[in-house]
Amino acid sequence: MIKVNGKRLISDLRALAQFGKTGHGVHRLSLSQADISARAWLLQRMTEAGLEARIDGLGSVVGQTPGVSRAVLIGSHTDTVPGGGWLDGAMGVIYGLELARALLETGDTAAGGIDVISFADEEGTYANTLGSRYYVGAVTEDELRSAASVGGESLSDALKRAGYAGTRARLDRNRHLAYLEAHIEQGPRLEAEGKRIGVVTGIVAMRRTEVVFHGQADHAGTTPMRLRKDAGAALFTFAKATTAAFRSIAASDTVWNFGRVVFEPGAGNVVPRKASVLIEYRDPDVEVLDAMESAIGDAIEEVNAKGKVRGEAHRNFDLPPARMDAVLAAAIEQAAGALHVPAIRMPSGAGHDAMHLAQHLRTGMLFIPSIGGRSHDTAEDSTEADIVLGANVLAGAVQSILAAG
């Protein structure tokens, strides 16, 4: 029976949060000095726990239960966005550390072990979800050569600077029974619905479409309304029609965002020559996204049919959905039930390392509540009680997965 030590778990999380600490949160960009120090600390904690641990050639920290041929893989990432939270990624890794340590403490690894991984650069300082994509063979050597930070440092220079030169870790299908990732929700839903565990059914598909309207810049005082080719007014009309269509298409978990709007030249006395909007839309079901994308096209056609302004759409991002394994989801749900914890099944609206693992290995995820839904912000938080509870639920799930073999 794996017994989670809640105090030790919280203590490790608090210790990790010291690396790059900023206010209540953490600023620990991939391959920054704080990140490198945090990885060294994690390597040491894994080793102290009795794991065979190393940092691989991309910076992923991997720890394996010794003397076993089969193991559940538990992990996430320990890098953060600029001014991020202390739990995003870190919690999933420290859950792995605590559960592997607790399993070794039982002295019984007959049913299999627990391996732990902190994937490199999930937040994409050099390349988005680099470690997990490499782990499943989804990164080309070309991408590794060309990857660079916004500041201009190449990934290979950064890795040399960090001294990471070991073999790059890869998924071992013969060894790994499943991949489990725990994460804070990064949204308000668990809190709003009074639940403490989210059993993730899948990571939603996402698309981004940039819509651009081309009109004509004119003096906004001297040009009669009827003679204008107003790209901004076209964008407003488009947004209204698209929003109405999205509402009628939307399923229960559909979300969308008109997150960026730019008018050019952007002056009070000049009719907008150009207006663009970036639309991001997500749903577990690709067919819903197809319908939304069609609605965007229809709304553009309606504007274009008036013959004054010309709109066009560019899909510039398309992420397929990742299905979580039903048996693993049931194991997480049952583990929550055994602890009498209110849980719900829900999709993940955000991307995670798990979405890449899920294409190659059965994968499960659980969420714990985010206070106020805050995420990618130093204000991100969860209660210690929820953090410990999540680890206990995950322990229950791991136990049943190992028992099932």
Add this chain to the structure above:
Amino acid sequence: MIKVNGKRLISDLRALAQFGKTGHGVHRLSLSQADISARAWLLQRMTEAGLEARIDGLGSVVGQTPGVSRAVLIGSHTDTVPGGGWLDGAMGVIYGLELARALLETGDTAAGGIDVISFADEEGTYANTLGSRYYVGAVTEDELRSAASVGGESLSDALKRAGYAGTRARLDRNRHLAYLEAHIEQGPRLEAEGKRIGVVTGIVAMRRTEVVFHGQADHAGTTPMRLRKDAGAALFTFAKATTAAFRSIAASDTVWNFGRVVFEPGAGNVVPRKASVLIEYRDPDVEVLDAMESAIGDAIEEVNAKGKVRGEAHRNFDLPPARMDAVLAAAIEQAAGALHVPAIRMPSGAGHDAMHLAQHLRTGMLFIPSIGGRSHDTAEDSTEADIVLGANVLAGAVQSILAAG
């Protein structure tokens, strides 16, 4: 009988356009070297024409018909916006020069003379319509002390650099019978309606209102639609309601522009925390602007009533209307009629030095067509035939004004 020399008029305009020439247009910011050189050239041309001319302490170039106690004042400005047109402002000044010169050539100034002025800094490199506002006593010493360019140079340093230190010119009510300003239309209306002269009835009133919505930044993947406080969506709703209200309020000459829209933080995956829009609206009638401003407030209240996002409006600019003198307008219209030129009465949707003069002296304006309505652009243009025709119409008007006394 004042006889306009069309060739000389075009030749002077082409000569002036060499100062700061860029492509088809002119880049001649106030107190730039090109502007200083252009003013020196203009001073010389005025003097050669027989005017008593000087550059005043703010850079306004003034030329007076000698030996008269009464005169019609004709002018505009010779500075330009960045990358502006060759006629905007310049044409009104060179009309003055040509008409004053042609009057002196008649040898008959018994009915009065023509004074010419190129007002300093109409385009506001240091202070908007500086010369004309100072001329009518609407600039404080405080403003003169604090005025500076975007580049950080103070007006007083720039004036020292230019060597402008003379007495600053002021309106002389005992001398000046009227102020006349000719200008390209800066809009497409004359061309669209097949007219060659616009008789300006007034310069419209204008307001600018900045509307800001405050919501909450949230992860656009993990936050259900119903739990969002989306400042951007609120702005779209507001824009739709406001546009509909504006359409029902609008009189024949009402115009408005949603020219600048900013979403913050402006990322695809973050629900907009803040969204703002700058609305500019113009009409000859202040009551129409009052109704539009009320409609803005009503639309904000509608959004606020939903209790998710809080909107607020700031009026940050309020320009009163300027009425053109009816007798002068009739004189311009009759002069056009005498030449069998198709003319229409129309308001000016753009501001001009004339709007300040009109508060203190009876004022008239005429427009000639802008090809394609282009303005504040190097592509700005008019035909030479229309330029010469405008000068002939103005000459006819001046003659009747002088005759009336």
